[in-house]
Amino acid sequence: MDKNEVVLEVKNLSIDIPVSQGVLHAVDKVNLHVDRGEILCVVGESGCGKSLTSLAIMGLLPKNAQRSAEMLELKQEDLQKLTERQLSDIRGNRMAMIFQEPMTSLNPSFTIENQLLEPLFRHRGLSKHDARSLVIEMLELVGIKPAEPRLRQYPHQLSGGLRQRVMIAMSLLCNPDLIIADEPTTALDVTIQAQILELMMGLREKFKTGILFITHDMGVVANIADRVAVMYAGQIVEEGPVAEIFDNPAHPYTRGLMSCIPVPGKVDRDSALGTIPGMVPSIVNEFQSCRFAGRWDENYEENFTPCNLTEVSTEKRSFKVNSNKNHLVHFCCDQCLDQSQHTLTEGRWLCRTQ
């Protein structure tokens, strides 16, 4: 892979938040990368640390959260070295973010035009006339036609779907290398959701932007992802190309997520949809026992298809799945690894289990 094609590279990103009972390790040694023109979906249930991860990349974490990372680079530029001022030159310019809450993410006191012109004045220094025509062009591109009358409107005069489109247009204005979309469709209804997803895929084609797309919906993942990272309790448990993840899920948690999506034709009308039992464990202070205790699906063995695992890192219990170097699975403890019943073909673990 050409180095220039990597837009975002994150290594061992951790986020700690002091809370009354101790320290919350909300995000724990996460590795990610996004390539040019690629959509990476980070998927996981509510509270697993998806939003914090994206805010950490933008440098917009809440004041009490502490970030540490071995590497945090946007197009090979180290974001951790930058001053707050230099970082603000990059935000909204070379990396932009679309938030989870379209209803409250726009300032109620200013017109759409006013808020859309800002990034262009800040980063491009355009004249009002040029900036305005670019804004109109972007709004039409995201499907707000005619755009002109919308410019004078205030956010409360637009529906949620339109506001999210405005947010998307805003993120595109300076033609960023990376867009972080934090559950951009969660607050919208299904038809609007489909339109927005289509729009984002179109934009990816057109601008070759790298997109970090955060969601908790496997259906959305199936639609738009090139690659997937499955996140659980602050860690990434499995990552790989979307087809691999759906065809050969190796981590029991990934399988659990998959059983929660209804697939037309495959699921009997009468049979219940899958669920993952239990709740996300509290991740305050050091973690002693297994993160998945009580969360194994009872029918796990029935639906089981074994994969071949090849060890890549002993420290993190990381394995290649079916010898595909892009498809990795990580286990939190030996118990999980044993219980998952995969065939181990190489490495230290092989000796141990036999």
Place this chain on the structure above:
Amino acid sequence: MIVYTIKRIFVAFLILLVVSGLTFSLSHLSADPALTIAGEQASDEDIEAVRKLYGFDKPVVEQYFNWLSSALQGDLGKSYHYKAPVVEMISGRIGTTMTLGFLAILFALVVSIPLGTIAAMRPNSIIDRFALLLAVFGQALPTFWFALMMIILFGVWLRWLPISGNTSWAHFVMPTIALGYYATPALMRLTRAGMIEVLSSDYIRTAKAKGLLPVSVLFKHALRNAIIPVVALAAVWFGFMLGGSIVIETIFNLKGIGWLSYDALLRSDLPVVQAIVLIFASFYVILTLFADLLNAYLDPRISVR
């Protein structure tokens, strides 16, 4: 916005009508104007004659409508004591009171908005604590006591400022501070609370994500939303400032309408009292109306409701 404006103006008129009716009947119940006009030593026949002459024998409702119809034509009657037209007495003095009220609210805003904003940026810092201390003092000290302390310090000991009269701008310094300081705590606390809430809102995060500099995040995106309630409160406080000028004008011998109303009350000079109450009430109503319209302008969501 236009419909909203018309509605609000209509309500404002209704309120004024009710207020004027109430003051009229209350003041006519509390004092016998004929007695005041005729003087202490007047005989019963004289008093009766005065009553007829001025129309005090007629029902209060009729008197009120007579007063109202001439008031609407700009005639507020004559002072019983000074025998001068009330309109002239007031128009000669209202400038002083307006100047004082305006300077006082300006002083309060100039102190409270920056202080509240800084306090909100660093909650529980030294500046925040200092601002809180100031607020507690402001709320606890009676205005007249504060005014007297200033007179002793700056007027008598240091001799920096004149203590009585209204012939120069220097005469307004102490009254402005005495009156304005009283409004500062409330405005400052509201600015602080508003800023803290707004600074943690989603659209501030959006503004930062756009790469805007802290100055425009703070002053464009945050302050604009945080001061909406402050504007409304400031308008109401401006009304209080005008009312509060009764005490301050008396202490500093600033001859505005606050001083005049104190004088008129002592003399049971009803036409003057009525006119001043009507004027203060109109200010209140107009200011509240103004605050609402300004709010509607600043926060476009309000006029839709």
